[in-house]
Amino acid sequence: MSSPLHGRPRLLRLAAIGLGLGALAAGFAYAAGWIGAERLTPKRLIDTFEAQAGHFPGYRKNHAKGLCVSGYFQGNAQAAPLSRARVFSQPRVPVIGRFAIGGSNPYSADTSVPTRSLALQLSSDDGQVWRTGMNTPPVLAVSTPDAFYQQVLAMTPDPATGKPDPARVQAFFAAHPESAAFRQWAKDYKAPNSFANASYNSINAFALVDAQGNRHYVRWSLLPQTPFAALQGQVDDRDFLQHDLHQRLSQGPLRWTLRLTLAAAGDPVDDPAQQWPAERHSIDAGTLVIEQVDGPEQGACRDLNFDPLILPTGIEPSADPILAARSAAYSESFNRRSREATASGAHP
Numbered sequence: 001m002s003s004p005l006h007g008r009p010r011l012l013r014l015a016a017i018g019l020g021l022g023a024l025a026a027g028f029a030y031a032a033g034w035i036g037a038e039r040l041t042p043k044r045l046i047d048t049f050e051a052q053a054g055h056f057p058g059y060r061k062n063h064a065k066g067l068c069v070s071g072y073f074q075g076n077a078q079a080a081p082l083s084r085a086r087v088f089s090q091p092r093v094p095v096i097g098r099f100a101i102g103g104s105n106p107y108s109a110d111t112s113v114p115t116r117s118l119a120l121q122l123s124s125d126d127g128q129v130w131r132t133g134m135n136t137p138p139v140l141a142v143s144t145p146d147a148f149y150q151q152v153l154a155m156t157p158d159p160a161t162g163k164p165d166p167a168r169v170q171a172f173f174a175a176h177p178e179s180a181a182f183r184q185w186a187k188d189y190k191a192p193n194s195f196a197n198a199s200y201n202s203i204n205a206f207a208l209v210d211a212q213g214n215r216h217y218v219r220w221s222l223l224p225q226t227p228f229a230a231l232q233g234q235v236d237d238r239d240f241l242q243h244d245l246h247q248r249l250s251q252g253p254l255r256w257t258l259r260l261t262l263a264a265a266g267d268p269v270d271d272p273a274q275q276w277p278a279e280r281h282s283i284d285a286g287t288l289v290i291e292q293v294d295g296p297e298q299g300a301c302r303d304l305n306f307d308p309l310i311l312p313t314g315i316e317p318s319a320d321p322i323l324a325a326r327s328a329a330y331s332e333s334f335n336r337r338s339r340e341a342t343a344s345g346a347h348p
Contacts, residue, residue: 063117065108066100067242068299071253073122075286079260082216083208085314086124088285096121097290098301099195099245102135110241111231114191118200118222119306120288128312131304134200134222136189140272141173141182145321151176181275190230194244196254197226204308205269205318208260217263217318219276222256222288246293256288270320 072092079088087093097120101113119133142148154172155164173179192198200222207215226248237243248254261282268274294300309317309324317323 063098063100063102063119064104064106065110065296066098066117066301067245067296068294068301069097069099069245069249069290070292070294070300071095071097071288071290073258073286073288076284078283079208079285082210082218082260082262082283083314084211085130085208085312086126086128087122087130087312088314090124093122093124095288095290096123096300096304098304098306099241101241107238109235109238111191111235114189116192116195116198116200116241118195118198119301119304121301121304121306124312126312129310130312130315131306131308131310132202132220133306133308134202134220136198136200137182137185137203138201138219138221139181139185139275140203140322141179142176143178143271143273147176147178148322178273181273193229193231194226194248195241196245196248197224197228199223200256202308203272204320204323205263205272206311207269207316207318209314209316215316217267217269218260219263220285221259221261223259225255225257225287242293242296249290249293254290256290258285258288259283260285269318272320272322 072095073087074092075088075090077089082088097118100117100119101108101110102115102117103113115136117133117135120131122130124130140148142151151172154168157163158165173183202220205217205219207217209215259282261276261280263269263276264280267276267280311317
């Protein structure tokens, strides 16, 4: 996994995957104020996003293009001994979600970004809420906010070509051997031809807290029950993934299995670049069922900030500094787009 990268096509492909996460990654660093000689605020972060991608009032400042969905989570009680969170013992938990592609341009072609995202809000009958934002990569390329920022700079498109400079991308990864797991994943990754058959990963670790107060560190994944098929060739439909999801849901609900992978002693729980061994124990905690599309930015998800630190009793964040910083970036994006929508008198 640590072999050097060679070849322009592979570097540009890796950059395309990284850009889907890179802008958000920079946001973590900016929002926490950990980069540069002076503190970089969430406001300056969003200003940077808009300077690079354009100003799109009323839209999210990353993962701008998406659509709202709804359904439920059907737990099987297998995770209940590990966490007192009601979502794991309640038979059916209402869910509001959002499928999206990466980037700040809400008019991008669906297949222009190889990675996908899924954000969820689960509302249990004890009045508590669990929000989670997941992406197709299982790990990030780097471990620190400063390295995130350097990644974004390395992958910024050259105005002359519209693509990242392969030499800068190669230099970045050569200087960051901790990116080995991400590079290996990206090398083998094939973009799915649907939101429905993609896997989605928490990337960061969280602690499940049981009734006795014991903490069990996990990462979670949603694994599709729809058979995988890779995206093939050129797609002319700019809304291909959205149209596909509408068509599939018109024929019936779509399902994913929620898999919790437990850390063993010594596994890094605060480093999103480090992959845990494949043999780690896992639990299938239940099934996510998506029943319908609520409309692009017109459903209940439109006004939700999918802050991953909104957690119910029984789930706690790890000490990963990225998690703390994400909240500030999400908040700035949410507040800004809300003000923009109010000022224009319209909602995107």
